[in-house]
Amino acid sequence: MVTRAIALIALSVWLAAPAHADATDDAFITNLGTSGMDYGAPDRAIQIAKTVVCATLGENPKTSNADLVAKVTSATNWPPLNAAYFTGAAIQAYCPQYGSLTMPPVPSRAPGGPSATPSPSPTPPVESA
DSSP states (O other): HHHHHHHHHHHHHHHHHHOOOOOHHHHHHHHHHHOOOOOOOHHHHHIIIIIIIIIHHHTTTTTTTHHHHHHHHHHOOOHHHHHHHHHHHHHHOOOGGGOOOOOOOOOOOTSSSOOOSSOOOOOOOOOEE
């Protein structure tokens, strides 16, 4: 009877223990953590990286960055900037074979607004002596 109780307790503790993450998972979660984004539960973030980002690219390697970010945003309700960072981190960690895909740069100005880069100065004419 006591042996059975101990076995049941041990089994319940073992089942309640979280799955052990591997080095890739640890690096991915560390990357997200250093970004400052709130990514939620680590297991969920890892699942989204593998099943949304990498599975989508596995089915269609030509999926656009915008479509990947939209899928992550839809799956998580994160702002697009967080979803874009997450997508890049997921590719780097779990499906680097698609690493040639680059995330679009963060716009430095609002569309249609004044340019954030100064116009080149006109070159003065060279006079002969």
